[in-house]
Amino acid sequence: MNLSNLKPAKGAVKKEKRIGRGQGSGRGGTSTRGHKGAGSRSGHSTKIGFEGGQMPLQRRVPKVGFKPINRVEYIGINLDVLQGLAEKHNLTKIDFAALQERGLASKNDLIKILGRGEVKAKLEVTAHAFSASAQKAIEAAGGSIEKM
Secondary structure, eight states, X not given: OOGGGOOOOTTSSOXXXXXXXXXXXXXXXXXXXXXXXXXXSTTOOOOTTOBTTBOOHHHHSOOOOOOOTTOOOOEEEEHHXXXXXXXXXXXXXXXXXXXXXXXXXXXXXXXXXXXXXXXXXXXXXXXXXXXXXXXXXXXXXXXXXXXX
């Protein structure tokens, strides 16, 4: 075996379809486009979603609900998570940087502290928003809150 007798595996290379090159090619005449109509003309294209006259999917499926354009999306972090952080890492001050370091938030997130669980440690918590129950629980434990 040498470079002069290398060739692709059998069936790996297909011949290109040569459309519109005479009757002998088997694809002459109408060039696989059928007879007459828009589909046989050059430049023809159908609308996106057109289903041959059948009612298109985007019109068959009903519209449901709405999405408010000015909605503010918060990442919720509960009190039990804060308590766990305080115990595990010996923290008294929990702010955005501390949450980001531990993988609970990324740089563009907005943080809201929620009231599930309980706080035993005296914590200084800084976040974008607090639920009423979370705020009461943190202050009841002797901590303080600060909104960013």
